[in-house]
Amino acid sequence: MLAMKPYASTADAAVFDYVIVGAGSAGCLLANRLSRDPGKRVLLIEAGRRDNYPWIHIPVGYLYCIGNPRTDWLYKTEPEAGLNGRSLRYPRGKTLGGCSSINGMIYMRGQSRDYESWAAQTNDREWSWENSLGDFKAHEDHYRLDDGADPATGDNSRFSDMHGRGGEWRIEKQRLKWDILESFAEAAVEAGIPRSTDFNSGDNEGVGYFEVNQKAGWRLNTSKAFLRPVRHRRNLVVWTEAEVETLAIETSADGAKRCTGVSLYHGSAKVTVRATAEVILSAGAIGSPQILQLSGIGPAGLSQAMGIPVEKELPGVGENLQDHLQIRAVFKVKNAKTLNTLASNLVGKARIGLEYVLKRSGPMSMSPSQLGAFTRSDPDRAHANLEYHVQPLSLDAFGEPLHSFPAFTASVCNLNPTSRGHVRIRSRHRGDPPAIAPNYLSTDEDRRIAADSIRQIRSIVSQPALSRYQPVEWKPGIEFQSDGELAKLAGDIANTIFHPVGTARMGATDDAMAVVDSRLRVRGIEGLRVVDASVMPTITSGNTSAPTMMIAEKAARWIIADAQNRA
Structure with a gap:
């Protein structure tokens, strides 16, 4: 291959x-x-x-x-x-x-x-x-059109208007599922974010799983x-x-x-x-x-x-x-399976490797982010201006080791930053x-949205759907509340999302x-x-x-x- x-x-x-x-x-x-x-x-x-x-x-x-x-x-x-x-x-x-x-x-x-x-x-x-x-x-070849119809509805008329079949660029659903991500999606709905079955129809507002190349x-x-x-x-x-x-x-x-x-x-x-x-x-x-x-x-x-x-x-x-700057909020959890615990020892890593070899599924088939959500930093906005990347893992930065405790990460970025830079x-x-x-974060608007987005993460995580995991904010830290504190913290923990x-x-x-x-x-x-x-x-x-x-x-x-x- x-x-x-x-x-x-x-x-x-x-x-x-x-x-x-x-x-x-x-x-x-x-x-x-x-x-x-x-x-x-x-x-x-x-x-x-x-x-x-x-x-x-x-x-x-x-x-x-x-x-x-x-x-x-x-x-x-x-x-x-x-x-x-x-x-x-x-x-x-x-x-x-x-x-x-x-x-x-x-x-x-x-x-x-x-x-x-x-x-x-x-x-x-x-x-x-x-x-x-x-x-x-x-150039699109979307899996949901493989049999000529959208399996979610049995009808392909609307979906085929939006998507292509037979092109070079294959789009597939992810080959894994995590209970903690399902619960986060439920919590997002409880917080007022609708479900989405297609992020690529022109309006991506909602919560659902990312499709991958x-x-x-x-x-x-x-x-x-x-x-x-x-x-x-x-x-x-x-x-x-x-x-x-x-x-x-x-x-x-x-x-x-x-x-x-x-x-x-x-x-x-x-x-x-x-x-x-x-x-x-x-x-x-x-x-x-x-x-x-x-x-x-x-x-x-x-x-x-x-x-x-x-x-x-x-x-x-x-x-x-x-560029899109993502703020990575990490929450410790209990009673949850996360990649931190699954890959914590050689036996766990061997099982992950074997699943990929035999089935091409499991953590080795993961994209960096599995669950996504698009929503508004405040209800007065006409369009979704935030994107969430939610992951059943936590680490200080990609390339660094996983944390030793079970946790998930909810990263959020301002989709339409007003800051401008140079090369x-x-x-x-x-x-x-x-x-x-x-x-x-060089403009007042970007700093305000950064603070608002951290508050929104906290609102989602506080919903009943996640309560059985007893999530505790590990980063940035619940003790920080004011706009100034949260904007400064965003500067401390945010990273590029490579766009x-x-x-x-x-x-x-x-x-x-x-x-x-x-x-x-x-x-x-x-x-x-x-x-x-x-x-x-x-x-x-x-x-x-x-x-x-x-x-x-x-x-x-x-x-x-x-x-x-x-x-």
Whole structure:
């Protein structure tokens, strides 16, 4: 299952129609779509290695991939004032499949209002929910449509309107159940949160189990979904361990600028690759602005400070960074089975391993979060603005040991933060990681919502459905009650949920801070697009992997159409 045929090497001619930088959630899908035409030669460049590391494919393996140089860029944020001076580990995938190889596998589109907002900000209805739904469905293969009908109702008419069948991207239900999570869901209903049977219909308010990108108990990453099925295509070339240094920009006699290729290191060899049609940056919300800035495309003052010639001044490159910050509340419990107790000794761990080997189920098939809830931080809000990730376990941070006592964790994040940060290069050298400053909790609104969300967690846990477990708040601590205390505590215990977006955002023609237009073309540079989460003008109300793939599906159609128009 994990074997992969080797791809072509740099011995191939270094001239292609399309050069895609980054083989992550967007890049793998783009490579699949653009190489459908055998007359178009496509190069996909990935800085990391192939995805043949076993822990990538076992769902619980994210514990061994995050913080591992084999699969993670190992970024860290700048010290954050809103986090009381803390610096956070900032995982980003560095392997075929990118972040889809190390993420939480949760399939989540967000809310219809997210896309209506994008359409308004770009003056382009192509980004509306109605016009984006088909791009979600184009690659979707939802388990609830396997037999042509939704098993919950016996009818597929409404569900098939929202979801797809037969695409490359498999969506399955989780292969486990925990009594403590069932009780939390009941408590959420008692607290006024409705049940949800589908988080992806445009309104995700409610409580239910997350659906995951897995196939028969294995992680499905975008490399397996979109590259493996087409590895026989002779016009698709994939280079791994190939790190882009700069974009190649040429200026014509009339002053017009065009991106004609990339300069990169493949191993120790420096290679220049030409693109006759387009270069497409899909290196993510950190990597894409970094490459742009290293190429002299971005804030002019930053380029000049680094001794980089200014090719195009675009002040929005690297700005507008948004992320979901989760506050992890931990509750000790009694009379409950949790992963803390199940995995507390070698016998328990052996049983967990055996269940996965025999059935592909149990804790080793777990995504980081199993139960989800979307609700409002206060009843006056028009839409759900909080997302819960509830887990039958507790630890100080992912990658750290489980606690020795039985407990569950209820993490909550503000879906629509108003804080904005930035990504900026520190030098002109590709090997130096950029400065990443999300500026978490830097606005009064974000701090108020943080305090309100902790109070809401306490309200849910106090409901009768959880009383038999006698939950006791271990973190942050019930002694803290005021807005100021809770906002400070949020800064002490909150962590990223790994959803950076917005650093090369799209916008209308009169938006001076927009980096790309509504069709994702970089302003003032012909032949160059950005297609990844960095183009989102505002963060989606949920996990960001599925929206990134939708963006790539849409972009592929536009790229192909533009090529046909040029022919």
